[in-house]
Amino acid sequence: MNKNDLSQPTFITVPRAAMLCGVSRNTMFQWVRQGRLKAYQTPGRTNLIRPSDLVAFMRENGMYVPPDLATLGDQESKIEAQYAMADVPEGTLKALVVDDESAIRSIVTRTLKEVCPVYEAATGYEALHLLTMHADIRIVLLDLRMPGQHGLQTLKEIRTFRPDVQVAIVTGYDAEIPAEVRAYTPSVRIVKKPFDVNALRQMVQEMKAGLAAAP
Structure with a gap:
């Protein structure tokens, strides 16, 4: 992998961070364990580092920061502003749209x-x-086919550590829906592409109402 090829993903793995810093994986894992470099652990125990955190760490320690990494860090900071939702009261039910296609995410x-x-x-x-x-976040619309971690694995992890979340799988064809996904129905809904935005809105309204009525 090219050291400067940093277009995706949004998060950086520990081995990739080690390569960018010019150190061994063991050294990078040690820095994470010591708390010197902030990392987030998924339920599947994968350690992920935000680009902005890695950039700050490298600069603080006098390391060279590739221009592409610095740009990615700036982009991530802008996304973080969206995550804050400062004008939304804490505890307000929220939805999460997961799709690698930005156009689809925007429409949904x-x-x-x-x-x-x-x-x-x-x-x-x-x-x-x-x-x-x-x-x-209580409602998730999850694309099935994504680079990196497949939607099915993401669904399994959501079901393991956030069983309170309602999930709708978004897919283009019935044939690509694994039997494991169908096993979750009707608790997991299936939305077929191309979808009707009015029907999608109605479905999420129903999911929201169901969560509000739950004890």
């Missing part, structure tokens, strides 16, 4: 914002991090 987010505040994630790893950090 615009539609769902009429129902509730919405977070976005481009990868399964990012989605799991957001679900770990924000207990008020």
Whole structure:
């Protein structure tokens, strides 16, 4: 892998961070364990580092920061501003749209914002991090086919550590829906592409109403 190839994912793995810092994986894992470098752990025990945290760490320790990494860190800081949702009262039910296609995320987010505040994630790893950090995310629309962690694995992890979340799988074809996903129905809904935005909005309204009525 090219050291400067940093277009994706949004998070950086510990081995990749070690390569960028020019140290061994063991050294990087030690820095994480010591708390010198902040990392987030998914329910699957994968350690992930935010680009902005890695950039700050490298600068503090006099390391060379590749321009692409610095740019990625700046982009991540802008995304963090979205995550804050400072104008939304704490505890307000929120939804999460998980899709690697930005155009799809944009359409779905615009539609769902009429129902509730919405977070976005481009990868399964990012989605799991957001679900770990924000207990008020109660509805997830999850694309099945994504680079990195497949939607099915993300679904399994959500079901393990956030059983309170309602999930809708978004997919293009019935044939690509694994039997393991179908086993979760009807608790997990299935949305087929291309979807009707009005039907999508209605579905999320029903999910929200169901959560509000739950004891």
